[in-house]
Amino acid sequence: MSLKYAILGLLDEEPCYGYEIKHRFEETMGDLWPISYGQLYPTLRRLTGDNLVTVQVVQGKKAVDKRVYSITEKGKALFNRWLFGEDKKIQTSIKDEFSLSLFFAERMKRDELVSAIRKLHKKTIKRLSLLRGSAKSQGLDSLHYKKFLVRKMELMMEAEEMWLRELLEDLT
Known part of the structure; x- marks a missing residue:
């Protein structure tokens, strides 16, 4: 947006x-x-x-x-x-720094790549935990649609966590 x-x-x-x-x-x-x-x-x-x-x-x-x-x-x-308007774009991009770095992953040693993925995986789990806490703390005074936005972000982070886990399994 x-x-x-x-x-x-x-x-x-x-x-x-x-x-x-x-x-x-x-x-x-x-x-x-x-x-x-x-x-x-x-x-x-x-x-x-x-x-x-x-x-x-x-x-x-x-x-x-x-x-x-x-x-x-x-x-x-x-x-x-x-x-x-009805022609809003949907999110189809993977424009983030880690995804970009994967284009150059062959320049890294396998253990360096695994280490980088593990660090990002830990960050993702922490962020997901914070989002889940935020979603639970959304009170009745919170904007109704903000709850849905928090949920969208939570689902995106769950997908990211699952993708990183699969990547780690593939490399180890």
């Missing part, structure tokens, strides 16, 4: 400055989808350049100017086309 639609959706609720956008996004998505300022601000610049967002500089509390972003009518129209 493109970060631009998340930003447009948040700005459609109310104008925000960059820190608020990041905070509200992470408050909603939790650790399911972390974003960095290195992703946020270039996206805001592109949205501004495309006239989807406007920016107004206002005086901050500590004499530091803040840039408050607002969605334009063009931005609202694009967001609504995306939100109500």
Whole structure:
């Protein structure tokens, strides 16, 4: 999913400055989808350049100017086309660093490769455990759809764990 639609959706609720956008996004998505300022601000610049967002500089509390972003009518129209559209992409990518490194696995010794896979497998099990704890702790006040997003991530991590286990079995 493109970060631009998340930003447009948040700005459609109310104008925000960059820190608020990041905070509200992470408050909603939790650790399911972390974003960095290195992703946020270039996206805001592109949205501004495309006239989807406007920016107004206002005086901050500590004499530091803040840039408050607002969605334009063009931005609202694009967001609504995306939100109500039926042609959203499904996740079919394996674009992660470990998968990429497997293209070069023949450069590693077998024991180095097994060691790397075991380390990733342990990390995956730990992450899965945290997700399961998060899913159980989702209270009644939690967003209904956030529970489904946590479950999706849990299923993806279960698949990753199973794949790593199969890879280890194949190598040992």
